[in-house]
Structures are given as C-alpha cells and as structure tokens.
Amino acid sequence: MPMLEVIEAADCCNWRRSIREANGTHSSLSSFLRYAEIQNLSPESTYHVGTLYEYTTLEALQTAARMQLERCGGAGDLGIDLRGTMRLASAETKTIPVVVQCKSEKKKPGSRHIRELEGASANSSANTLAVLAARLPVTDAAKRAMLSSARPMSFCLVTSYDEGGRIQQMIWNAAAEKLLSGLTVVQITQKPKKARGKKSLTESEGSNLPSIALIPVNR
Numbered sequence: 001m002p003m004l005e006v007i008e009a010a011d012c013c014n015w016r017r018s019i020r021e022a023n024g025t026h027s028s029l030s031s032f033l034r035y036a037e038i039q040n041l042s043p044e045s046t047y048h049v050g051t052l053y054e055y056t057t058l059e060a061l062q063t064a065a066r067m068q069l070e071r072c073g074g075a076g077d078l079g080i081d082l083r084g085t086m087r088l089a090s091a092e093t094k095t096i097p098v099v100v101q102c103k104s105e106k107k108k109p110g111s112r113h114i115r116e117l118e119g120a121s122a123n124s125s126a127n128t129l130a131v132l133a134a135r136l137p138v139t140d141a142a143k144r145a146m147l148s149s150a151r152p153m154s155f156c157l158v159t160s161y162d163e164g165g166r167i168q169q170m171i172w173n174a175a176a177e178k179l180l181s182g183l184t185v186v187q188i189t190q191k192p193k194k195a196r197g198k199k200s201l202t203e204s205e206g207s208n209l210p211s212i213a214l215i216p217v218n219r
Contacts, residue, residue, distance in 0.1 A: 027071070029055035029161075053104035054081045056165040057133045057158045064167050064213040065156070066183075067098055079120040086129060089182030089216040096127050096179055103134040104160070110138070114145040114153070121151060129176055133158045137169060152176035166211040184217045 026032035032055050035041075041048045054071055061067040061082075069084035082100035101117050103109050113132060121130040132138070133156045138146070146153050154176050157169035170185050188211050 026051075026055075029059050049104050050102070052161050053135070053158075054102045056161040057100065057102045057156075058082055060158045060165050060167050061100070061131075061133070061156065064211065065170065066214055068095075069098065069100065078123075079116060088179070096129055097125055098129045098131060099124055100131040100133055102158075103132065106135065108136045108139045109134045109142050109155075111141040111145040113138075114142050114149065117153065118149060118151055127179060128152065129154060129172075129179060131156055135160055143171070146171075147173045149173055150175055152179050164211075168210060168212060170212060170214065182217055183214050185212050186215055187212050 026035040029052075032051055036043075036048055036052075043049075058069045058071060062069055066087040067084055068086075069082045072080060072083045079101055080099045081102045082098075084098050085095035086098045088094045088096060099121050101113070101120060103113060109132060113134075117130050117132050121128060124130070129152045131154045132146075135158065137157055138155050143155070146155060152173070152175040154170060154172035156167055159166050159168060172180060
C-alpha cells in the first residue's frame with residue numbers, strides 16, 4: 001500500500017474523531033463512559049461491551065506499547081478497530097503503521113481470527129504491524145497461524161476495563177521481529193486503578209495486577 005494511502009487512512013481517523021466530538025458522542029474512554037451514562041446504555045449490550053473494550057485496549061497500548069492510536073471502527077475499515085503508529089527502538093521519532101482488531105469475547109481467539117486479521121490488513125503497507133487484542137490467550141492453533149504468517153503480526157492479551165485494562169501478554173512473529181528489533185517485553189507490577197463510575201475491579205482492593213510493557217533493550 002503506498003505511503004500516501006496510509007497517511008490518508010490516518011487522516012480519515014482524525015476526521016471521524018472530529019465529527020464524533022462535534023456531535024457530542026465519544027472519541028476516548030472517558031468520553032465514551034460519559035456518553036454511555038447519558039444514553040443509559042446497558043453495560044451488557046454488545047455495543048457497550050465491544051466499544052468499552054476497544055477504548056480500554058487503545059489506552060493500554062498507548063500507555064505500555066509505544067503506540068499512538070485512534071478508534072476507527074466503521075463500515076469502510078474492514079474489521080479494523082484501531083489505527084495509528086508505533087515508535088521504534090532506533091529513534092523516538094521513527095514509527096511504523098499499526099492496525100488493531102479487538103476481541104472482547106469471553107473465549108480464546110482461534111486461527112479464524114488470525115485469518116480475519118490477515119485479510120483486514122491485506123491492503124496495508126508491508127511494514128504495517130497487525131495486532132490482535134483479546135481478553136484471553138489465543139489457542140495453540142491461532143498461535144501457530146500467527147507465527148507462520150508472512151505479515152508482521154502480534155497478539156496482545158489486554159484485560160477488560162473492570163480488570164484494570166492492562167497488557168498481560170505480547171507475542172509477535174518473525175516478520176514483526178524484523179520491525180521491532182531492539183524492543184523487549186518487561187514485566188511490571190502496579191496496583192490496579194479503581195474502576196470509574198460505579199464499577200469495581202474483580203480483584204480485591206489493593207491487590208497487584210501483573211502487567212507488561214514494551215521498552216528499548218538498552219534502556
């Protein structure tokens with residue numbers, strides 16, 4: 001995909017965000033929570049669960065995985081939920097394109113989800129990192145499919161909003177390793193944030209939630 005088209009995709013995300021803000025809807029986790037409260041959305045509805053997880057994933061990847069993302073789910077996005085860039089280890093100003101699919105289902109993603117992500121990212125540039133984010137680890141079949149893919153792909157286990165919205169696992173294939181050389185995953189331990197509004201974490205208050213972050217090797 002020519003770089004011009006990648007830039008246009010990012011501009012499209014910014015345009016949609018501006019429209020959402022102008023319409024008083026949502027463009028971030030905090031604004032979606034306000035929107036859901038005003039609209040009296042059912043927390044169990046598919047729309048609420050899916051959108052909340054997308055924004056939760058967006059914040060987690062921006063906080064711990066060196067990414068800058070926009071939520072871009074829509075009819076023309078071929079199943080892609082988030083788009084943006086990722087900072088590389090070689091220079092803080094050097095980035096690669098990133099596309100993310102978010103799966104909030106309470107079941108492990110299978111090889112079908114990897115094939116869907118490959119298809120959704122097929123028109124992206126060759127150096128685009130395709131990320132599958134889910135609440136549960138992928139199946140062995142899905143892991144094999146991802147590792148054997150010729151496209152740069154990664155899987156991130158991101159906990160739900162109620163569980164603190166943290167990255168607990170991040171793996172990638174050989175094609176992605178060529179892009180992410182110089183970055184490593186480290187485990188950190190942080191006290192979970194209190195859930196906003198009336199929600200509370202499933203963990204007991206004050207317990208530690210294991211998390212990981214992506215940092216340059218030489219840090």
